[in-house]
Amino acid sequence: MSKAQNPTPExxxxxxDGEPVKPEKDRKFVEALSRxxxxxxxxxxxxxxxxxxxxxxxxxxxxxxxxxxxxxxxxLGYLSYNTQLEKYQLSSGxxxxxxxxxxxxKVRQLAKPYMDEFARQTNMSVGLxxxxxxxxxxxxxxLPPEASLLRMDIGLKLPMATTSAGRAYYCAITDKGRxxxxxxxxxxxxxxxxxxxxxxxxxxxxxxxxHGFCLSLGEWDRNxxxxxxxxxxxxxxxxxxxxxxxxxxxxxxxxxxxxxHQLAMLAxxxxxxxx
Numbered sequence: 001m002s003k004a005q006n007p008t009p010e011x012x013x014x015x016x017d018g019e020p021v022k023p024e025k026d027r028k029f030v031e032a033l034s035r036x037x038x039x040x041x042x043x044x045x046x047x048x049x050x051x052x053x054x055x056x057x058x059x060x061x062x063x064x065x066x067x068x069x070x071x072x073x074x075x076l077g078y079l080s081y082n083t084q085l086e087k088y089q090l091s092s093g094x095x096x097x098x099x100x101x102x103x104x105x106k107v108r109q110l111a112k113p114y115m116d117e118f119a120r121q122t123n124m125s126v127g128l129x130x131x132x133x134x135x136x137x138x139x140x141x142x143l144p145p146e147a148s149l150l151r152m153d154i155g156l157k158l159p160m161a162t163t164s165a166g167r168a169y170y171c172a173i174t175d176k177g178r179x180x181x182x183x184x185x186x187x188x189x190x191x192x193x194x195x196x197x198x199x200x201x202x203x204x205x206x207x208x209x210x211h212g213f214c215l216s217l218g219e220w221d222r223n224x225x226x227x228x229x230x231x232x233x234x235x236x237x238x239x240x241x242x243x244x245x246x247x248x249x250x251x252x253x254x255x256x257x258x259x260x261h262q263l264a265m266l267a268x269x270x271x272x273x274x275x
Contacts (some may be wrong), residue, residue, distance in 0.1 A: 007207035107275040115142040161197040164228030165240040167214035172230030227260035229267040
């Protein structure tokens with residue numbers, strides 16, 4: 001099968017949060033299915049309840065197309081319709097799909113005790129993330145005993161450009177994969193925002209080459225310091241392991257000089273599990 005028909009995960013990028021990069025002249029690509037999934041993805045943009053006009057604005061799809069998609073997705077159990085607000089929200093069918101993915105993720109199950117021990121020793125939140133377009137999504141998050149800070153729910157999305165998890169993923173993929181993501185981010189952030197994001201990613205690349213980890217010191221949230229390390233699974237999937245804490249508890253210096261190196265060792269231990 002050709003590469004156009006079977007793209008690698010790192011090339012399944014997005015030209016923006018709402019519009020995926022679609023294979024050119026691919027007879028096997030189902031446009032209607034792609035649009036239906038774009039409608040579902042619109043609900044990950046922040047609002048939990050949307051009307052057809054909202055969805056059309058987010059996805060760029062014509063409103064008549066959106067109306068047909070929301071009707072069909074409601075019939076299939078992936079959306080539910082609020083008659084009072086005359087808007088839609090995600091239904092349990094989507095939850096079932098997400099749960100099936102997370103519950104069957106072998107690395108998540110095997111890594112839990114290692115992550116728990118790391119959280120206990122460092123007093124930091126430890127997360128396992130995977131990529132979704134220009135974001136990273138938590139599939140697991142472990143906390144130190146009696147900690148209530150930085151509780152990241154499974155499914156929470158983080159921007160790739162400014163977080164240690166996103167930067168770790170970015171550094172681990174191929175040059176071709178990075179080029180696709182760069183083009184998508186440039187389209188998303190525009191000439192005013194992209195140069196700063198690009199500078200942070202280039203700095204992360206240099207740090208990763210020298211030390212094997214990436215940092216985000218107040219760049220995603222000014223009160224949070226975090227480190228990230230990529231994990232490559234046996235099937236070629238790249239994920240990111242990250243640890244984070246409020247900056248008043250863990251300084252950037254302590255993270256860089258000690259904890260981030262321990263995180264890199266933890267990632268190596270998880271990879272050695274053969275997942």
